[in-house]
Amino acid sequence: MNTTFPDFLSEHFARHGLNAALGGVAETIAAACVRIGAQVRLGALADVLGEAGSGNIQGEAQKKLDVIANNILIDALRADVRVAGLASEEEDSFVACNAQGGFLVLFDPLDGSSNIDVNISVGTIFSVLAKPEGALDTSSFLQSGHRQLAAGYVIYGPQTQLVVTFGHGVSVFTLDAQNTFVLTQSNPRVPPHTKEFAINASNRRHWQPAVRKYIDELLEGEDGVRGKNYNMRWVASMVAEVHRILMRGGVFMYPKDSRDPSKPGKLRLMYEANPMSLIMREAGGTASDTERAILDIQPQDLHQRVAVVLGSREEVDYVNELHLAD
Numbered sequence: 044m045n046t047t048f049p050d051f052l053s054e055h056f057a058r059h060g061l062n063a064a065l066g067g068v069a070e071t072i073a074a075a076c077v078r079i080g081a082q083v084r085l086g087a088l089a090d091v092l093g094e095a096g097s098g099n100i101q102g103e104a105q106k107k108l109d110v111i112a113n114n115i116l117i118d119a120l121r122a123d124v125r126v127a128g129l130a131s132e133e134e135d136s137f138v139a140c141n142a143q144g145g146f147l148v149l150f151d152p153l154d155g156s157s158n159i160d161v162n163i164s165v166g167t168i169f170s171v172l173a174k175p176e177g178a179l180d181t182s183s184f185l186q187s188g189h190r191q192l193a194a195g196y197v198i199y200g201p202q203t204q205l206v207v208t209f210g211h212g213v214s215v216f217t218l219d220a221q222n223t224f225v226l227t228q229s230n231p232r233v234p235p236h237t238k239e240f241a242i243n244a245s246n247r248r249h250w251q252p253a254v255r256k257y258i259d260e261l262l263e264g265e266d267g268v269r270g271k272n273y274n275m276r277w278v279a280s281m282v283a284e285v286h287r288i289l290m291r292g293g294v295f296m297y298p299k300d301s302r303d304p305s306k307p308g309k310l311r312l313m314y315e316a317n318p319m320s321l322i323m324r325e326a327g328g329t330a331s332d333t334e335r336a337i338l339d340i341q342p343q344d345l346h347q348r349v350a351v352v353l354g355s356r357e358e359v360d361y362v363n364e365l366h367l368a369d
Contacts, residue, residue: 059211064125065192068146068171071126073205075119076167076197077222079112079153083165083199108159109133112152112167120148127174130184130345132314137345139179146192147172147184151314154196155280164200166282169193170318184313184345188338194318198282206289208325213289231289233328237355239293241276241284249300253333253365281310285319285353289326294358298333299350308332308350312342316351329359333366 056063113133120126120140127144130137132151148171155165171193172186195207203218204227213231216224240261247255264272276293278284284295297309310316320330320337330337330353340349352362 055209055211055214059209061209061211062145064145065171065209068123068125068148069193069195069207069209071119071123072116072148072150072169072195073197073216073224075116076205077203077218078115078119079108079167080197080199080203080218082108082111082115083153083159086159086162106153106156106159108165109153109156116150116152116167128179128183130313132311132346137179137181137184145174147174149184149313149318151311154282154315155278158278158280163278163280164198164283164286165280166196166198166286168196168282168315168318170313170321181345185342187341188312188317188320191317191321194321196282196285196318196322198286200283200286204286206286206322208322210321210325213322213326231326233288233323233326233355234292235327235356237292237294237358238271238273239276239287239291240273240296240358241278241287241293242296242298243277243279244275246300249302250298251300251366251369253362253369254296254298256369257362257365281315281319285322288328288354289322292355294352294354294362296362297351306348308348310349310351312337312340312347312349313345316349319351319353323353327356328354329356330354331359331363333363 056066113131117138120129124141125144126140126146126148128137128139128147130149148169150169152167153165154168158165170191172190173192175183193207193209197205205216205224207214214226215228215231217227219225260267260269261273287293288295299308316337323330332350333352352359
């Protein structure tokens with residue numbers, strides 16, 4: 044299956060002096076995502092919708108496609124000699140791959156899987172790190188987001204698109220009829236100002252006061268302190284939310300709430316927040332947990348959760364200020 048994009052990768056890596064092997068790992072991930080996309084596209088025709096009858100490490104019920112996507116990525120990365128190990132949102136612990144490999148790959152195999160059965164866009168999120176010296180163990184993966192060599196996502200929507208950064212801007216590829224990823228946009232920029240926000244408003248009673256104040260101000264529109272009308276969007280798929288923000292701006296929030304004091308947030312730092320935050324940084328946006336930049340967080344656990352506010356800089360900075368003043 045042809046999923047290469049060699050002209051862009053060779054030029055990009057030569058221009059920035061990057062390790063070409065990293066491009067090979069990206070191609071492995073892209074090829075696996077084409078296979079996942081084919082399964083998503085078939086849906087009921089291939090009997091891949093519905094519950095798998097199993098749960099992941101977070102105690103969440105898995106969809107059949109969660110399991111299929113996870114297995115496709117694991118098999119592909121194990122077969123790539125450049126990959127030393129992987130970690131998945133769906134696995135209890137890391138998976139050792141090839142002792143001679145120089146890269147670690149972390150991923151959420153199918154983000155937004157609650158939307159699968161109703162045919163709304165879902166995606167795969169990934170992050171690539173350098174393997175540290177020494178024996179592979181959990182601590183090998185616990186690197187801050189600033190140390191990501193690459194990050195990206197594939198969105199399975201009306202078009203299948205790959206969005207990736209190697210730390211020098213963001214590139215958008217669209218899958219064509221020959222299963223080739225074609226570069227269709229270079230260096231999209233997240234505008235600093237926006238009139239769109241995305242949050243699950245049904246959780247309002249659980250939010251911290253600063254978040255309630257912020258959303259109340261947005262809902263006041265042009266008559267309130269912000270002086271403009273805002274529109275709300277909520278897809279319940281982080282990939283879809285981030286892709287919209289990348290294309291036209293906005294702010295996405297999954298804040299800390301009071302339901303479980305032991306969990307500072309809902310989203311996973313290593314599989315979701317870090318890769319999306321790197322994309323935001325490289326596209327001119329920003330991301331925080333309301334107290335610090337996501338990319339500054341030193342991970343303590345493979346399945347660590349964090350609060351996330353990301354997107355247009357003006358809005359993220361304002362949310363941070365409200366929390367500081369609270």
